[in-house]
Amino acid sequence: xxxxxxxxxxxxxxxxxxxxxxxxxxxxxxxxxxxxxxxxxxxxxxxxxxxxxxxxxxxxxxxxxxxxxxxxxxxxxxxxxxxxxxxxxxxxx
Numbered sequence: 482x483x484x485x486x487x488x489x490x491x492x493x494x495x496x497x498x499x500x501x502x503x504x505x506x507x508x509x510x511x512x513x514x515x516x517x518x519x520x521x522x523x524x525x526x527x528x529x530x531x532x533x534x535x536x537x538x539x540x541x542x543x544x545x546x547x548x549x550x551x552x553x554x555x556x557x558x559x560x561x562x563x564x565x566x567x568x569x570x571x572x573x574x
Contacts, residue, residue: 500506540547552558559565 501508537547537551541551549560
């Protein structure tokens with residue numbers, strides 16, 4: 482009878498060990514849930530960035546307004562009928 486109780490206690494300890502430290506343990510599940518939540522947040526940010534890039538591509542393909550805006554912003558270009566004014570502050574002179 483004692484060996485049955487000892488066997489059951491040993492089995493209980495083995496199951497507890499697996500629950501707390503083994504594969505699929507509570508700590509591992511918690512860590513994986515946090516990793517999934519972090520990855521979902523990264524995916525949301527990447528989706529937003531992809532949508533912005535897709536909108537830029539559409540603008541560049543469809544019309545000249547997007548192309549002109551990008552040329553002004555990134556290359557500092559001005560239009561044919563425009564006048565460019567550069568204002569210096571006293572610190573820059």
